Amino acid sequence: MDALELLLQRRSVSRLAEPAPSGEALDNIFHAAMRAPDHGTLKPWRFIVIEGEGLKRFSQLLESAVLANGGDEEALEKARMAPFRAPQIITIVAHCTEHPKVPIWEQVVSAGCAVQAMQMAAVAQGFGGIWRSGPLTEHELVREAFGCRDEDEIVGFLYLGTPQVKPVRVKAGELGEFVGYF
Numbered sequence: 001m002d003a004l005e006l007l008l009q010r011r012s013v014s015r016l017a018e019p020a021p022s023g024e025a026l027d028n029i030f031h032a033a034m035r036a037p038d039h040g041t042l043k044p045w046r047f048i049v050i051e052g053e054g055l056k057r058f059s060q061l062l063e064s065a066v067l068a069n070g071g072d073e074e075a076l077e078k079a080r081m082a083p084f085r086a087p088q089i090i091t092i093v094a095h096c097t098e099h100p101k102v103p104i105w106e107q108v109v110s111a112g113c114a115v116q117a118m119q120m121a122a123v124a125q126g127f128g129g130i131w132r133s134g135p136l137t138e139h140e141l142v143r144e145a146f147g148c149r150d151e152d153e154i155v156g157f158l159y160l161g162t163p164q165v166k167p168v169r170v171k172a173g174e175l176g177e178f179v180g181y182f
């Protein structure tokens with residue numbers, strides 16, 4: 001796929017099924033992530049793959065977090081089902097370090113760039129995905145399960161798999177409102 005075409009046409013896909021990226025395709029996704037811009041070469045990211053039985057464990061984790069929040073049955077069911085929307089989920093943690101020249105926010109942005117690169121690499125190889133987050137990314141039980149230290153942030157969960165629908169192409173949009181010259 002042409003690189004510019006990929007950039008201009010990228011869409012998220014929420015209906016995803018097997019197969020998920022594996023082997024070389026999955027390695028390519030992580031290598032793309034690690035080419036994200038990274039001030040100070042801090043590599044401020046960690047990737048945790050959830051698939052197979054891991055999806056069930058993730059479902060139980062989300063359910064526990066909602067339960068700890070006093071959520072009702074509807075919220076519990078939503079949390080339980082959430083992980084089964086894709087055959088694979090990658091949790092992306094911004095693994096941050098106090099640094100004299102690189103503030104924490106820059107490190108979180110780098111981790112976000114890594115997520116974008118991963119989605120792009122997935123699409124380039126015929127897969128699809130969607131970056132999701134939600135309030136549970138900040139829940140203590142969830143943070144602990146993914147090894148977050150105080151200075152870390154879960155920047156999202158990248159749901160990956162094979163698209164079950166073809167995303168609608170969209171026009172890039174009018175630039176005037178968003179672009180200025182200094």
Ligand SMILES: Cc1cc2nc3c(=O)[nH]c(=O)nc-3n(C[C@H](O)[C@H](O)[C@H](O)COP(=O)(O)O)c2cc1C
Nearest residue numbers: 010011012013014112130131132133134155156167
């Ligand atoms: C940090 C971040 C968190 C997001 N969290 C969610 C989410 O929890 N649920 C959701 O449906 N979309 C979420 N999105 C938006 C989708 O990833 C996606 O961009 C959106 O559905 C628009 O589709 P498009 O990427 O095809 O333009 C999030 C995006 C970002 C950047």
